[in-house]
Amino acid sequence: MREIIKTEQLRFSYQSPETVLALKDLSITIPEGQFVAVLGHNGSGKSTLAKHMNAILLPSGGACYIAGMDTRDKSLIYDIRRTAGMVFQNPDNQIVATVVEEDVAFAPENMGLPQKEIRRRVDEALLSVGMQDYKQSAPYHLSGGQKQRVAIAGVIAMRPRCIILDEPTAMLDPIGRDEILSTIKSLNKNHGITIILITHNMNEAAEADRILVLSKGSLLIDGTPKEVFENVETMKSAGLSVPQTVELLYELKKLGCPVSLDGLRVNECADILYRFLEA
């Protein structure tokens, strides 16, 4: 598969000279169409990495390529941002217009698209996040989850190949979280958009195809959710946790029970425990 994001020995420091490195020679490749979750403690470099993916930050050393475009090349910046769109934590900071559809139209208007095309993209974007019935609403009348979906639609309207979401559910309640997660999954499965989801929520990360765990600016683990969460001790030592399903299996295993740790989902975990109780 084609790669959409590639970092080569990516290094970044917020200070100059480089006393503390936020990213330490990080090399990762993300194929197009993948749903990748990025985990890491506060200060692990997650957001710094995300900001390299649409050229908000530029490498202090090494390089970052988006669909083959080098982010250090200033002439490519608009193409890069159109390819990889970004959604932030606080929905209130991302909405600029007083009517939902106008907000979604902001980027396509700036791209200088014809009216008809803008209309088509706005409708399509709102439909893809399930907010088509609210196109005439005022954003401040919406719930947090709805506002965040409008922010995502604003990015979708640029028709990006990749969306980077930096803790998009941190400020939302469980309903809002579910709304965002199913929106992300549908954009990934039905529209083939690459998703980079930065999160502290282990259960959200468990839904991804692949998890990257960062610790102190380096890549600690890279694998499928099952592979990653089996490393219970490594995860804990990196200041992270694992879903309660895996934690329960891990605790039982520590006591000598013959259970495997790959029961990530509730049903899988229950199946393993059922077999264990029957044995």
Added chain:
Amino acid sequence: MVKSIEVKNLTHVYSAGTPFETTALSDISFSVEKGEFVGIIGHTGSGKSTLIQHFNGLKKPTSGTVMIEGEDVWANPRDVKKFRFRAGMVFQYPEYQLFEETVFLDIAFGPKNMGLKQSEIEERVLEAVEFVGLSPDILEKSPFDLSGGQKRRAAIAGVIAMRPGILILDEPTAGLDPRGRDDILLHISEYHKKMNATVLLVTHSMEDIAKTVNRITVLSRGKILTDGTPKEVFSEPELLKSAGLSVPQVTRVFLRLRELGAPVDTTVYTVEQAVKQLSALRGGKV
């Protein structure tokens, strides 16, 4: 004994008499005993924030009464301010409210407003810093030089320094990594125990709440949907679901085990309890 909080028939209406009129709280009666650790959960717009803002006089009831430590908050509107010290409130993302030149001055802001002596203020600042697990070395730093987690703790220390008999925290762990989350909850539990304080924790995290509180109050559409021990509340997964909430993941595993036909007791809400029960089911032979 006098109750910490006693709310009688509390109704709060926003924008009354306009087309935007909304009833945020509708005829709520609720009380909290001294020393209880209560979790308040509910979806966005359920009335949680409106409710807690009545406990320190930030909101005035449209009707009904709110008694704090036996005193009606609005008996004398001029005296409302004193309830800000008795019911200390930590808002969401409190680190955005740090403003002083040094961490010390920031934490001292509350006690200073209480009109305490300098020596007493210093004592309280040191005590508060210890409660939240920060090193006294940071007191002379600018709050803006701290890490995110340290800022959050410094902001909580600023409320603790007022030694409130009632400590109210709105999503104190939002945005923190798992270790930071556990750490803050541990320090809050310590304040609860050592000071025999009443603590109210507003959160969206069922796992956090299951680990820490003795009692859970669930709000939905401005009313109390259910109220009880974590065991009681989490034994009603359908009711919680109807309010847009859920039970902890480990409880869902047990509900599924029951569906499969295993003879489990589904009133389990922490991993520890789950391990205990499973090992008992195997006759302690695990």
